[in-house]
Amino acid sequence: MDKRVFLSLLFLNKDVLTLDDLLHIETLGDAPVEITMDHAATVLTDNGYVDTDTGALTPDGQEALHVGQHLYGEDGDVQSVIDQLRVQEVVDHGETPQSLYDRISPDQ
DSSP, rough: OOHOOOHHHHHHHSSSGGGGGGGEEEEETEEEHHHHHHHEHHHHHHOOOBTTTTEEEOOOHHHHHHHHHHHHHHHHHHHHHHHHHHHHHHHHSSSSSHHHHHTTTTTT
């Protein structure tokens, strides 16, 4: 799993992105004529990490998120993103949130 896939999982889990944000759908009238997925969306759907009907992470997606936490948890770019998400949660909810790593464990 590359860092972009991990961050996509994280953003989907935190409702920062939806699956539709990772797709580009061209339509003719109301009918889709071409659907283009970026690399992360392809990996997410091909591996069953996200339910394509609901956009929610599947149990496999939760496990992949947990694995990504171990792979990229110390990465400076990832830490910066996690810090920004924590700050946004404080702004949105007015309190210091539970540890992000506690919330993305596969048991939850």
